[in-house]
Amino acid sequence: MNIFRHRPLGLLAPALLITAAGCSSAGGGATVEVPTPDAKAAGSCRNLHTALPPKLDGLDRDDPGPRSVYTAGWGSPAIILRCGVERPKEMNDPEADGVGVNGVDWLLQKQDDGSFRFTTTLREAYVEVTIPKDRTAHGLAPLTDLAKPIKKAIPEGIAH
Template identity: 65%
Template structure:
């Protein structure tokens, strides 16, 4: 896995218009839904610690947690950037050709999904943290990940989950 590769995702005019329109979204909008992971007790504790350190804003978007409410999930904006902590190890991590990036000292596996969104999963940490960036928010590349670097480094020790 190449974890030093930098990625800049393109932002076309339709996505830019949607991003501008969403900038004025009400803070009463909910963060949608997200499947809650079910890790063991040790990983759950690490994820609870992460939840306490997560920022109120990510990439300028207010926190709006998804339903059902859980310390293992968090969201920002609408459409939401979704974080899930304690997810299973992605099968793609077995692929030596898998793409990855390092953002402020945290390694992430990169997966482009069929719906145009991107899923990033931490690498070499005691718990897997997954961040999904919807297609409408991919114009800023990996910049949302910069807001997660410090909380992940302080909450999820380096190692193999």
């Protein structure tokens, strides 16, 4: 895995604040693609599922369909977590943006719709968190809330 540069969090939070308007919907009856992790990642993802908080950044948990131990959601429009996703090809780019939040490193990808997708790095399973455009006003707060359960459930290492 390439090590990519980390942007100072002080610069990222204003960028997320700028994109705080618009509409997007993922929860409230929405569906997401359920990952199909290998056996090792699946065990870690099941552990993560039981460790996830009932609230994230003040939002109640409202998991998307189809219900799975590999997905979770909070609020509407929902912040969506998917565990056991495939390694993003952007992790091969030495110029890719990354952030570290409370001991968990993330690949940062701004999406065309104004949302942000974060994928864990250097963990035995890849965890993807998508923060919709309407939820970016709180910056990295959702990742702060997820750091402890991810560190507890997903060991450091390289996912395959």
